[in-house]
Amino acid sequence: MRFITKYKNIFALINGLLLILAGIFKLINLNIGTEWALIIAGIVGVVPIGMQAISALKIKVISIDVLVTIAVIGAILINEPVEAAVVTFLFLFGNYLEQKTLAKTRSAIKELAKITPKTALKIVDQQPQIVEIDEVEIGDQIQVNAGMQAPVDGEILYGDGYFNESAVTGESKFMNKSIGDSVFAGTSLENGSVIVKTGRVGEDTVFGKIVELVEDAQDDKSTQEQFIDHFSKYYTPIILLLAIVVGLITRNLQLAITILVLGCPGALVIGVPVSNVAGIGRGAKQGVLIKGGQVMSTFKKVDTMIFDKTGTLTVGRPAVTTVVNFNGEQKVALEMVAAVEQKVSHPLADAIVKFVAPTTDFMVNELMVIKGRGVAANVNKVKVLIGNQAMMREQQINVSEVMEKQLDNLSQNNQTVVIVAIDGVVRLIIGIKDVIRPEVAESLIKLRKLGIKRMVMLTGDTQISGEIIAKEARIDEIHGNLLPADKAEFIKQLQANGHKVAFVGDGINDSPSLKIAEIGIAMGNGTDVAIETSDVVLLKSDFGKLVESYRLSQRTVRNMYENIGIALGTVLLLFIGLWLGFIYMASGMLIHEISILIVVVNAMRLLSVSKNLTDINYLSTKIKYNK
Structure with missing residues (x-):
């Protein structure tokens, strides 16, 4: 079974070649050759599909593969080899194209993992030696030369140069760094040479955490995905039951088999997850970590944003x-x-x-x-x-x-x-x-236009201090002299009144509020605790990224609903076509595969959603490094 599943694409290729051979036999009027080529093509094609169907049935799931397997076997039994061969080829070829296009949507995330350094130039007895990254410990001195990537998070002890930090922050401009400045794993040195004192290694680095957070985010299902999973759990058995009932009533086995093929919810199953992955991948490339599809769905519903003052609305120094x-x-x-x-x-x-x-x-x-x-x-x-x-x-x-x-x-x-x-x-x-951060006032105006109805500043500083900053930021509601518990209580009160709240903060004292709010948003230069307890991380602490993350959540959720509409519309269209008599098994499967490609391509639009997601003003800020 593992062998067949592993080489499923080979079975699809053989299936396709047999279809071509059947066409050649047809041209030369070799009917027996045509028939046997089609029968063998159907059998070859149904084998990997059947293996997947058996795996699904073992866990008591009636999957799409089960519907197609039954339909193809039935087509062969009623002497419809053309339908069997064409349906299996389209199904397998559709799976192949699905894999390729899904790989495209995940490319932003895979690129992060690919550029993780595997070795380092460790200073041993005052000489650089190439060692595996696992051999580097905190406190070790690492040499980074021009053209190399920093393998660790640390502080520059000697030298200077320009670093490309786009892998970590999404910012394409180079950062000039010298003695005392922080360096992050995965960033590349464009010129010069530096010696870095190791502070963090491997998964503990800022870059390592980015990869881990983004990978975890892909497994988190949105409300829409949960709905589709629940829907599919009952939908496919209903289609199977409908085909059986129609077959028994009409005594038309071909019609029953056609219903099985037309009812396959392929685009419905794939459409929402691919939107989710594309949205998360887009955010990762732009320096915004959105921790899962459910965060996307919830973020879109936010109507109230609460801001901490120091380090959030202000630069924090x-x-x-x-x-x-x-x-x-x-x-x-x-x-x-x-x-x-x-x-x-x-x-x-x-x-x-x-x-x-x-x-x-x-x-x-x-x-x-x-x-x-x-x-x-x-x-x-x-x-x-x-x-x-x-x-x-x-x-x-x-x-x-x-x-x-x-x-x-x-x-x-x-x-x-x-x-x-x-x-x-x-x-x-x-x-x-x-x-105050220079981009705050403009960003808040944009957030209001996007649908945020209420903006509040909560600060531990005095009311007067808060009002001065709020005036510059154009925030109308300010509450000062608050302890962390007071901030959390304020959020709970808003939630009790029906508001969906996002809290934006950066410090340890913000962690309770980040956790309690529907959406916790941490500035990337904040503490590890704030970043761990948040739902969204703005890696560069660029306030403009807050606007883009909110806009991206809206577009991603809208894209999910578009794909659900395309998938359900396709199934409805196919059954109407079957009723009117111009849709058959093979043509229905072709339309199904086209609909799958359409929802994938639609989701891929998120990878280049707007110029606004790339046209961000440069802001020289750094992710905090704990020495």
């Missing part, structure tokens, strides 16, 4: 947003500040250093961090104070009324204020805050 200069040249003063701050480990210091990009022209010494106040240092023998108002008071630095007003304005705008005094005089006031 402080950035310099305001610089007010009071005395002297601003550029020099900023460079002096950055020279000090690059020696300090603090998020606000990192924000200033990134904003200024300091030079090495300044000598910093006598640096002293004053807890809760700021930092003091000598820069080129000039005293520099960087800190808050309390520090300025303690150091007897004069802060004028104009400066006080400026400080109040920045504070009211939810900015953390840093005051810079040089040689005892306030020179700069720097405003720093967690900034």
Whole structure:
């Protein structure tokens, strides 16, 4: 049985060749040759179909193969070898084309598995050696040269270069990475050479998790698939029973056999799963992980979206947003500040250093961090104070009324204020805050147009802080000062009122809400816990991908219903044709196979659904790597 199933396509080829031979015999009027070629073709063709039918009956399932096997055997018995040969060929050839076209829809997922690195250049005794990926451990140093793929997740210790991260993020633009930056398995180095300290290997890497999540997603059945499975469970026995009843009443065995062939629900069985796989594959190529067909179906029904603030609507890290200069040249003063701050480990210091990009022209010494106040240092023998108002008071630095007003304005705008005094005089006031993602406002407008009726921000920050961000994001409903349990309770209340809720977050504290909501959506730079408990993962943390994932779920579900309509319409058309007398067994099977190809091709449209799914603005964000 295994041998026959394995070489089913060979049986189809022999069946087809015998049909051609029968045609040749017909042309030369060798009738006995024609008849025997057709009989043998029918027998050869029914063998693999019959084996599949026996396998189905063993588990008490009346499958399509059972219907076709009975029909073909009956056709041979009533001396209709043409029908038997043609039906088996069309059925086997249809299966072959099905396999090929389904393989196309799964290509996006297979490509992920193919590019997983199998070996690595491990540094052993200061020399690179080729080893199997299984021999690499956390903490090992791995060399990646131009043209190679990174085999592990890790941090660059030496070197720099441009990485192509399209396999992980879906982004085609190259990322320039150097010492201290994160590198992901499956990304390729376009130039240069780097040494990477291993942080994750194999299935634990970001890339490994992507492959695992997408493969698992294919096995998760949507509501539509569950309906089709339930429908087919009863539909095929009903067709078999109908054929028996018609045969007994009419005494017309050929009519009964034809009903068996025409009633085969091939397109119905294949149409929904292929849409599901195509949609998930499309999302994977674009950097969006949708964990299964049921997620697709549920996501489409969402009418309310709830957003966490920090790391979701905002970038999750402080950035310099305001610089007010009071005395002297601003550029020099900023460079002096950055020279000090690059020696300090603090998020606000990192924000200033990134904003200024300091030079090495300044000598910093006598640096002293004053807890809760700021930092003091000598820069080129000039005293520099960087800190808050309390520090300025303690150091007897004069802060004028104009400066006080400026400080109040920045504070009211939810900015953390840093005051810079040089040689005892306030020179700069720097405003720093967690900034909103640039694509948020436009994305929310698009989501409203697509059908999201209510948008809410839930944050653990103050109400005022939330309102400032919400105003920029154009969100009308804001609830601040919430604990994780409060957020979860808010979602439960919405669900009790009949809303379908999607929650978008990134942190450990978001995990309860991600799990409770009908759809949990995690930003790709979030924690592992958030990603594991979510239903949808936006790998690049590109907020624009949220729009595309919602749009993709709508199109995928619509595609499923289109395929159901095509399949049921085909069966109805065939029975009407049989009743009117212009549809027969072979022609009915041909139409069935055509309908299967139509639903597969229709599903494959999802692989290139729209320019909108590829025309995404570049955003330089990284998936968080836990050192």
